[in-house]
Every structure is written in C-alpha cells, then in structure tokens.
Amino acid sequence: MTKVNRIGKIYGKLLVIREGEKSSSNKITWVCKCACGKKTIVCGDNLQTGNSTSCKSCAMSLRVVSEETREKRRQNLLRDYTRMNNP
Numbered sequence: 001m002t003k004v005n006r007i008g009k010i011y012g013k014l015l016v017i018r019e020g021e022k023s024s025s026n027k028i029t030w031v032c033k034c035a036c037g038k039k040t041i042v043c044g045d046n047l048q049t050g051n052s053t054s055c056k057s058c059a060m061s062l063r064v065v066s067e068e069t070r071e072k073r074r075q076n077l078l079r080d081y082t083r084m085n086n087p
C-alpha cells in the first residue's frame, strides 16, 4: 500500500497538519486543523472518501457556507499555517 502524504492538503474545512498515530485498526490517521481552529484526528480513508470535512463540532452544527466565506476561511487557514511554520 502506498502511503499518501496529505500534509498541507485541504479537505473541506480541514487542513492536514501532520500524521497522527495509527488507529486501533492500524489505519493511518492525520492531525487536521479545522476552519474553526480546533484540531481533530481523522482517518486517512475518511479524508480520501470525503466522509470527514470538518471537526466533530462543526459536523454537528453543519451550515451552508457561501463560496466567498469558504474561500476567505481557506486563505486565513493557509496564512495561519504558513505563520506556524515560519516563526
């Protein structure tokens, strides 16, 4: 099985920060930062299939976000991410 590097990729509201620990079922997980600022750990399969596109609290309060807001959030997220890696 080829290992996919998802770091820096965006899945819905989630930005992949780093690889997480293997799950109990020995699946690859990823530590993601949600657009709301929370960190969440997601199984790689769920990112791939689009099952997970936000943290759990966002998934519960799922709202329709306009494209403009989404794009703005994405840029903020990327900016935070860049800042985090370039202190």
Ligand SMILES: [Zn+2]
Binding pocket: 013, 034, 035, 036, 037, 038, 054, 055, 056, 057, 058, 059
């Ligand atoms: Zn969230």
